[in-house]
Amino acid sequence: MLTDISVLFQIAGIGIIVALIHTILKQMGKEEIAQFATLIGFIIVLYIVINGLRDLFNQIKSVFLF
Amino acid sequence: MDILQIVIVSIIASILFILLKDVNPTFAFFIVIVVGIMIFASVIGQIRLIFQVIQSLGDQANVPGLYLETILKIIGIAYIAELGASMTQDAGLQSVAKNIELAGKIFILLLAIPIITSVIEAIVSFLPTV
Numbered sequence: 304m305l306t307d308i309s310v311l312f313q314i315a316g317i318g319i320i321v322a323l324i325h326t327i328l329k330q331m332g333k334e335e336i337a338q339f340a341t342l343i344g345f346i347i348v349l350y351i352v353i354n355g356l357r358d359l360f361n362q363i364k365s366v367f368l369f
Numbered sequence: 370m371d372i373l374q375i376v377i378v379s380i381i382a383s384i385l386f387i388l389l390k391d392v393n394p395t396f397a398f399f400i401v402i403v404v405g406i407m408i409f410a411s412v413i414g415q416i417r418l419i420f421q422v423i424q425s426l427g428d429q430a431n432v433p434g435l436y437l438e439t440i441l442k443i444i445g446i447a448y449i450a451e452l453g454a455s456m457t458q459d460a461g462l463q464s465v466a467k468n469i470e471l472a473g474k475i476f477i478l479l480l481a482i483p484i485i486t487s488v489i490e491a492i493v494s495f496l497p498t499v
Contacts, residue, residue: 308378310403315385318396348399355406360449362410366417367445 310355314348321345375408401459405452439484443477450476 321344328337382404389397420441427437450473458466 308381308407310407311378311382311385311400314396314399314403315389318389318393318399321396322392345395348396352399352402352406355403355410359406359410359413362413363445363449366413366420367441367448 446476
């Protein structure tokens with residue numbers, strides 16, 4: 304369940320680091336690897352968010368829809 | 370969670386959103402989603418308590434369980450549709466948000482059909498038969 308505020312900082316940190324990696328790899332001329340780094344970061348955050356969303360919807364189902 | 374904590378979390382989230390908006394818009398949107406989940410997850414325990422009170426009151430007043438259950442389901446559908454619509458609207462998809470709202474309305478109407486039919490049957494039973 305996403306009740307801890309550290310998840311927010313986690314996502315923000317992952318976002319900043321991924322943007323950094325993207326910029327550095329782009330400077331080095333490795334465009335495809337930069338795209339992959341962004342994609343991997345996106346998937347990691349998506350995993351966190353989807354887990355939280357699943358828990359929330361399960362709780363909504365148990366409270367509202369019985 | 371306390372109301373102060375919710376406000377502080379929202380303020381921190383908006384600061385992080387502004388920070389991330391220019392660097393990485395996708396992750397900024399994830400922050401919006403996570404804040405929505407966190408606030409609702411902190412509120413849902415209290416909603417459960419309120420619903421238990423409402424149900425026990427309904428049981429005492431001998432209200433048929435079907436009606437209360439339908440009303441609670443309608444509230445749930447309304448909230449879920451609102452959540453989805455506001456999030457898609459934040460992402461800039463106005464038409465999808467409108468469609469989600471429409472779907473929510475349709476499902477609420479579908480749930481309300483048994484109540485409407487029972488009301489109409491009651492009215493018809495009051496009418497004098499010719």
